[in-house]
Amino acid sequence: MASCTSSLAKDVGELKAMMKAQNKRIDTLIKHIKEGCEAKEEVPPESTMSNMNPYIECLNPDILYHLALSTDTTDFPKMFGDVRFVCMGGTAARMLKFANFIMKEIGLKMNSGVKLKDLAEDANRYALYKVGPVLCASHGIGGPSISILLHELIKLMHHAKCQNPVFFRMGTSGGINVEPGSVVITSEALDGQLRPVHEVVVHTVPELRPTKLDRDLAQELKSLSDPCHDGYDTIIGKTLCANDFYEGQSRLDGAFCSYTPEKKKAFLEQVAGQGVLNMEMESTAFAAITNQAGIRSAVVCVTILDRLESDQITTPLEILKEWDSRPQTLIARYMQKVLFDIGDEDCSGSESCDCAGGDQAQPAQEVQPAQQAQPLEQNQSIEQPEPGDE
Ligand SMILES: O=P(O)(O)O[C@H]1O[C@H](CO)[C@@H](O)[C@H]1O
């Protein structure tokens, strides 16, 4: 009964938020109608990506090889110009699951019988789904894999003239002295030598790029967790990013092992003593590359074991699946907040708003009509069923 009531309350809250967003949009449209045709058509500004390679402008077309997208066959501003969130995770299945989940969470629908289309399927490398303002991409395993994807996604953002997109990595990790199933939001990503850098070797010379993540974003994400209600902890701490799952993470169960169990224990205790809560394999590249492009970003990973207890992952698949969705739930809450939480706007002068001015909460950014409870439009990942398909 209690859970039914709280689920209804959540639905009502979401519907109210969506209606407020609709009302705000209607106000804008009414204003435009009043201003009539005198209003000039807005030219989209350039993207907000910083430090872009100047030679990109010489590429005609620019081919994003690993995504099978090219500027001569795709209208990037039309197709991707509305993207506000880019979510990345290791596997295609996770990202498809997230794309379907976030669709519902932000009030979008597809007709029954259609399914999401992988926009990068022709390249057979990464999966790419678009759902309204959310782009979801799988990045594979390790720094080189996520680095290639980030180069191409940032160029995609640049060509599409995207404005201030926020990037997330939603992953799994090995916790250190952390209850399995907990969610860790990374405060600082450290490499295998415990340096807060991502090393890129250019012309034989190692360049060290800082792995800066957005502190405010991490705090805001944490504020959206609710350990009592969620049933698990969400904590902020350092993440060790290794170049390998086995020896790179001091496991004793790889094909080779050059250290003793005592050395392993000492290493894990040493890093835990330095504030490291978990280990995974992409956070340094993700943090450094998004930082270089001036993109706000966060790494949110569930811990699937406590490395002080074991190396092998023995948790049943069903439980792992549920844990896998925990970072997704938190990130979805953030997106809902940004898209719909417009409770404190002063709507006293509104022509369509029925609230008596200001429940608390953050000002929300405007939601485009195509992002509200409507069928997805043409620039989304929609695949029509084949004749005869269910
Ligand atoms: O769960 P994902 O996103 O794949 O991330 C973690 O899992 C992989 C290793 O199993 C590494 O890529 C590590 O970073």
Ligand SMILES: O=c1cc[nH]c(=O)[nH]1
């Ligand atoms: O122990 C773990 C679990 C998931 N991913 C990792 O990189 N390490």
